[in-house]
Amino acid sequence: MKQHQQTEGEIRIVGLGPGDPDFMTFRGIEAIRQSQVVIGYRGYVEQVRHLLSDQQVIAKSLTEEVDRAQTAFRMAREGKRVAVVSSGDAGVYGMAGLVFEVMSEQGWREEDGPEVTVVPGIAAAHACASLVGAPLMHDSCSISLSDLLTPWDVIRKRVEAAAGGDFVTALYNPRSQRRKWQIEEVRRMFLRYRSPQTPVVLVKNAYRPGQTILRTTLEEMPDREIDMLTTVLIGNSRTEFFQGWMVTPRGYRDRYDLGAEEVANPEMKRTGPGGSVPE
Amino acid sequence: MKQHQQTEGEIRIVGLGPGDPDFMTFRGIEAIRQSQVVIGYRGYVEQVRHLLSDQQVIAKSLTEEVDRAQTAFRMAREGKRVAVVSSGDAGVYGMAGLVFEVMSEQGWREEDGPEVTVVPGIAAAHACASLVGAPLMHDSCSISLSDLLTPWDVIRKRVEAAAGGDFVTALYNPRSQRRKWQIEEVRRMFLRYRSPQTPVVLVKNAYRPGQTILRTTLEEMPDREIDMLTTVLIGNSRTEFFQGWMVTPRGYRDRYDLGAEEVANPEMKRTGPGGSVPE
Numbered sequence: 001m002k003q004h005q006q007t008e009g010e011i012r013i014v015g016l017g018p019g020d021p022d023f024m025t026f027r028g029i030e031a032i033r034q035s036q037v038v039i040g041y042r043g044y045v046e047q048v049r050h051l052l053s054d055q056q057v058i059a060k061s062l063t064e065e066v067d068r069a070q071t072a073f074r075m076a077r078e079g080k081r082v083a084v085v086s087s088g089d090a091g092v093y094g095m096a097g098l099v100f101e102v103m104s105e106q107g108w109r110e111e112d113g114p115e116v117t118v119v120p121g122i123a124a125a126h127a128c129a130s131l132v133g134a135p136l137m138h139d140s141c142s143i144s145l146s147d148l149l150t151p152w153d154v155i156r157k158r159v160e161a162a163a164g165g166d167f168v169t170a171l172y173n174p175r176s177q178r179r180k181w182q183i184e185e186v187r188r189m190f191l192r193y194r195s196p197q198t199p200v201v202l203v204k205n206a207y208r209p210g211q212t213i214l215r216t217t218l219e220e221m222p223d224r225e226i227d228m229l230t231t232v233l234i235g236n237s238r239t240e241f242f243q244g245w246m247v248t249p250r251g252y253r254d255r256y257d258l259g260a261e262e263v264a265n266p267e268m269k270r271t272g273p274g275g276s277v278p279e
Numbered sequence: 280m281k282q283h284q285q286t287e288g289e290i291r292i293v294g295l296g297p298g299d300p301d302f303m304t305f306r307g308i309e310a311i312r313q314s315q316v317v318i319g320y321r322g323y324v325e326q327v328r329h330l331l332s333d334q335q336v337i338a339k340s341l342t343e344e345v346d347r348a349q350t351a352f353r354m355a356r357e358g359k360r361v362a363v364v365s366s367g368d369a370g371v372y373g374m375a376g377l378v379f380e381v382m383s384e385q386g387w388r389e390e391d392g393p394e395v396t397v398v399p400g401i402a403a404a405h406a407c408a409s410l411v412g413a414p415l416m417h418d419s420c421s422i423s424l425s426d427l428l429t430p431w432d433v434i435r436k437r438v439e440a441a442a443g444g445d446f447v448t449a450l451y452n453p454r455s456q457r458r459k460w461q462i463e464e465v466r467r468m469f470l471r472y473r474s475p476q477t478p479v480v481l482v483k484n485a486y487r488p489g490q491t492i493l494r495t496t497l498e499e500m501p502d503r504e505i506d507m508l509t510t511v512l513i514g515n516s517r518t519e520f521f522q523g524w525m526v527t528p529r530g531y532r533d534r535y536d537l538g539a540e541e542v543a544n545p546e547m548k549r550t551g552p553g554g555s556v557p558e
Contacts (some may be wrong), residue, residue: 002304021305023304025296025301066537070537098531100412100413108522118410126371129368130398134379137372137376141421143418144417149530155418158418158444160347163445165436235461236307242379242383247380247397250429252380253292258381259384
């Protein structure tokens, strides 16, 4: 019985990174090249068009995530090698979770196949961070402000925790055509815990045509510049702008003489027994 | 005067990802290949040895991060193209922040050079997540339990916020030779907010030789299996194990019929006006 149901099909859920192919991984490129079917949002499929030869391409609109996941599962059960492409890291607000949700609802059993692989990619927050310095150097969190699948009360509770816990915070989906006031409420919540001078950057289209970077502060942050393609990075209480770069110190300054030309023997500067960073 | 001080030197701070070269980006590979000097922890330099030709290699011990950053800055000021390699994403508890901290203390002015670039890489939490499913699909945070540069009170406050805010949580540096009891205190803090059955995975050496993955729960989590090379992923209140995969649902199930073979027209399933995920 079991033999009968087994399939050689595969699903590879591939994170494309920020969009520029230079920031894809070799594994991601190979997963797409070796697939028979590529499924994704139209814009993301275009990004990998140069990797394709005779693959069947199923390019869908932004609103058809569920359809994409279901189609991927059906075709993989039919024995195909299917690549599902997703921007950033496929496991961060991407297609990976949805594919698993669909497979779960449809009673997938691992031993019957299809085989599933998730190929990680550069997450949007990390792509944006690299463009502006090192804002995510210390404890950080990601919150999506989209209330389509998550009640606003849950989102607000997390924003409160992020602000109160002094996390560097990356906001995904901060604002849309339909959803306009949430980002301003979030800003006010942060201002209850952090200085008005807290560094904020707004990054749009990181590593893509039309890339824009706006450096601002919690006080000045202009919500009109924020849309669904913007990632908002809010510093913690120690984050600074330095020569235009946004940097969250990890605390080396408190412990080492960084101004010296070079540390001859850093062991001698250490106060604790053993250990280092990262220890 | 200014002309006199300008340098053609460059610093590229490169995130290597989890360690397997297949998960490096093309940009990261090129940044290393085109450098004249490669500086990094010995183990990371070994990982990119195959990319090197006549580069000068400065391989340091784990304890010499400050020295590495200072050396990079000095050599770049001397006119060299220097690549500083860092595991995971260089901007997440990596070398990027430290290089900026050192440059800041030494009075770097952007217009005088050296030019600085950060090349993002796959962060450890995302590499680990991809191996076990899609645990980071919803709002998440990263916390390092290392108290060498951060007071334990600050760390504890963040753990409390992460647990109370129902964030999926990635713990970096959870335990070391010297620092043993913290992970158990963190576990108890989470148990005040989350079910004992909350899924937890311990991933060691993701995508490296000796990779191990342990699926457990908040209740059963064995702290002896945890060391400085382990990343701990703790689910949120909705995270589940499904066929051995750790998945945090984003909530599609509440809104769509995922069990259907295929959604003919997903627009018709929507209740709100416009918008989608990600909107």
